[in-house]
Amino acid sequence: MSASTVAARSEGSHAAPWCVLGAGLLAIALAILWLRLLGPVATPWRALLLTGGLLTVGSGVALQPASSLVLLTAAAAAWLGRQALEPECDSLRLMLTVMAVFAAVSALLVQLPRTARRVVVSLVILFHFGGILSAVTSVPPQPWLSLWAWTHVYRPYLEFMYLNNAYHFYSPDPGPPTLLWAYVRYQDGTARWVKLPNRDDYPLAINYQRRLSLTESINQLTNSQSIPHLQAESLKQARQEAARDYQIPLHPSIELALQYRKPTPFSERMLRAYARHIAYVSPHLEDPSQQVISVKLYRVVHSLPAPRDLVAGLSPLDETSYLPYYQGEFTPDGTLIDPQDPFLYWLIPIVRVPRSSSATFSQTGALTLTPANSEVVNFLEAHATGRRPTLPMLGSDRGQP
Amino acid sequence: MNAALATDDTRAFLPVRMWRSWCRFWFNPADPTLLGLVRICAGLMVLYVHLAYTFDLDVLIGRHAWLDLETITDFRQNIPILPPTTGWEPPPLEEPPLDPEARQRWQEDMQRWGIDTRGACARGRWITSIWFHITDPGWIRVLHGCFLLAMVLFTLGVATRVTSVLTWLIALSYIQRAHTSLFGMDTIMIIVLLYLMMGPSGAALSVDRLVARYRATRRALATGQPVPVRFRPEPSVSANLALRLLQVHLCIIYMASGLSKLQGQTWWSGTAVWGTMANYEFSPLHLPFYQWALQMISQHRWLWEVMTTSLTLFTLVFEISFAYLVWLPRWRWLMILAAVGLHLGIAIFMGLVTFSLMMMTLLLAFVPPEAVYRMLRWLGRGAEDLWLAFRPADPRQARAASLVHALDVWGQVELEAAGTSPHLQLRTEKGELLTGYPLFERLARGLRLTRPVAWLTWVPGVGALGRAWYPPAPSASGPGLKNGRAARPASEVSEPTEV
DSSP states (O other): OOOOBOOOOOTTOOSOOHHHHHHHHHHHHHHHHHHHHHOSSSHHHHHHHHHHHHHHHHHHHHHSTTOHHHHHHHHHHHHHHHHTSOTTOHHHHHHHHHHHHHHHHHHHHHHSOHHHHHHHHHHHHHHHHHHHHHHHTOSSSOOHHHHHHIIIIIHHHHHHHTOOOOOOTTOSOOOOOEEEEEEEEETTSOEEEEEEOOGGGOSSHHHHHHHHHHHHTTOOBOOGGGSOHHHHHHHHHHHHHHHHHHSOOOOSSSOGGGTBOOBOHHHHHHHHHHHHHHHHHOOOSSOTTSOEEEEEEEEEEEOOOOHHHHHTTOOTTOGGGEEEEEEEEEOTTSOBSOTTOTTTTBBOOEEEEESSOSSOGGGGGGSOOOTTTEEEEEHHHHHHHTOOOOOOOOOTTTTOO | OHHHHHHHHHHSOHHHHHHHHHHHHHHSOBOTHHHHHHHHHHHHHHHHHHHHGGGGHHHHHSTTSSSOHHHHHHHHHHOEEOOOOSSSSOOOOOOOOSSHHHHHHHHHHHHHHSSOGGGOSEESOOOOOGGGTOOOHHHHHHHHHHHHHHHHHHHHTSSHHHHHHHHHHHHHHHHHHSGGGOOHHHHHHHHHHHHHHHTTTTSSSSHHHHHHHHHHHHHHHHHTOOOOOBOOOOOBHHHHHHHHHHHHHHHHHHHHHHHHHTTOHHHHHTOTTHHHHTOTTTSGGGSHHHHHHHHHHHTSHHHHHHHHHHHHHHHHHHHHHHHHHTTSHHHHHHHHHHHHHHHHHHHHHHOOHHHHHHHHHHHGGGSOHHHHHHHHHHHTTTOOOEEEEOOTTSHHHHHHHHHHHHHOTTOOEEEETTOOSSSOEEEETTOOEEOHHHHHHHHHHHSTTTHHHHGGGGSTTHHHHHHHHSOOOGGGOOTTOBTTBBOOOGGGSOOOOOO
8 A cells, every 4th residue: 555645636626517507407497487387386396496406506516616618507597597586586686696697707717817817816806805995994984985985886795795894893982782671561551661682581692692783773873963953952942841741850960962862764763673573572471462552662771880880889780870762652563653752862861869858859960879878760660651750859949950 | 946936036027026926925725724624613603603593583584573574675675875975065955856746755765764865876785685585484494494404514514615605695694684683793704604605615624525535545446546545635726815815804804993993082091991891781790700800800990900901902902913913923823812812801701702703713714724734633643543454346345445544534544455355354453353343333433533423333222233234254253252353363462561
């Protein structure tokens, strides 16, 4: 037996794959005929035939990937495969189109002499990383050139391949997490909270982390300074009147400009979709026949504990560390019930107030309050349930901003 | 050749020199073994991620998912794309349409997208997913099971040229459908899968490789050629291309991540890391010990400042300098270790275990192939030597010998092709001669590659079934023999060595 070292032959050089390609093309052709002659009947089986045909063609390419004729046949097969899909399957037709183009270009590439092939591949590499860089620099403030390139050149490529990320992890600063709390009301007048995410609800950490991403999608906010001055004054006035009428004051220790945060149109769409989903998956716990009549959503920011808070023994789960912003009440089909709600997009305070003090409510924000000398007033419960909050005795203008 | 090339290079024009350097970087053939290792690690991660989807199929990709089908379809078909203005002034505000129907459509659009869509240069998004079109819960589960199978095959390296493409398409389908539940791990996963699909990721450390070894051995035996003893996968240009793409992309990721942090105040003040360590929803702050540890550190300002500032600085320095230093041989291992440290920290203190593992998979692209071979040799250390005698003229024996040789990736079994026995014979280091099922059992337990599945031979009843189906050769049974094991002749028994 020889002790020499011999390089193994690569897996690609095998007998002609034409039988395999032929079988794949036949399956695709049958799928096309099926759709043309029978229409959308027994679609799963037609889809299976098409998938089997495409996989078979792919196997044929794998047997002889360096043949331009094989690649052209594969391109034709992918293009034909589109005809076996209904027009409604637009994204699958898009996928097959991309595969056909890729196979056709590869067929041309393998025919080129080595240097020309290297030049073409090099240009593709530069195009690819140019697109990556346009995505990386697409976050404002971005160069105009980058934005132009992304919009007019790279967008289809980056979106299709999911290469559109800017990799700005934890930048500019790591922020507090966003939670989603929903108050679900039923026909019989009962209600319950659905709070997302809860670690204990998920078997695997990755499922929990995906919920955190869900909640971040409602955290895209418009710039408060972009709101016209008159509109801002009108919103503030309406909120102050609501504070008097409903006894739900403004937060005493957070700057007014930060208490109103309107979501972007994208986040507004997400909120409507999430309201629909929550209404769909939150049956009445005791009587499933009771329909959901509305869902109140709150975008909740869970503040990060400062080192002094930990030193003072404050729990990271202290109620006052949660900052709920009211996102509206929705019908089960996701329609916002009252776009003129004075509390819409405003912070609903959960605060500590001194057990007894001559300070007014608005002055309590300046006091140093600990669990020992104060109690928590949860205006969120009052807002969600519609009940008047119970306030401890404070100065004469309690509840007034 | 290298000296001549160097001489040519120094004389050539700068563009020519640059082109040659570029070609050396991108188009030199490389051993695909490292790519195979990346495939295995990535495949395991991808499999885990999609197994986890099993618990969330309806809420993430079903019709009534968090991002329901109606909303995602509207986004992918209709979302307006506004181009950047080409002048210096913002575009003038247009009057609303006069036509009542057009005006109503315009108002609905404004409400839906929040912008005047008449200036849009395009609509919709170029995304594809099978889950846009399959919404029946039963079929979702059936397909999901098939997709998991494809991922298993990809991880094992079965028909990798096909399964790598399938795995990429499958991962893309989940990602494009469940847009709002994605995080950094998904971003990195699709990058790794893309480049694995482009390179020969099944050329090494794969079932495809074992099949190639089997075929090469069969060919050699059939043609009377010497059986290949040790053979490495052929270096290929596409393997190098895939590895370089992984490397360059990782450099871009770290650089972008590091530079973008410089916009943040807490990264400059040295306190940014606290924002991750004290984040209740991400960090282990719900664990009493971790909370106690943070409390204890917070009680000593100096300790707190040193910890946060050093970790913050480490993150910035590492991310910004990685793209330069990792290419220098002296710095490479340090950068790799620093990256592993960073991602271990992210996994422990931010709970992002899958993201960290996926980044470390991407980082494997920088590990020298020699290190992979050292690891493989280490895995094969102490393996026992075996000798397999077979008759090349017997097709069944030739096939069996080829199969053993294919599975014998650590070179434990020496094939002896001069056998005349009608049965395969296996000789061990201790001089035992095995045939029939005992031969198979010993090979399964002895070969390093088959050890993970050799536990099957210990299952009660398997041995008896095996012996009934594949009995030991009669000539191997005789006085003093048991179960097909022949004692070595007395003359061959070695005397105990006196120390």
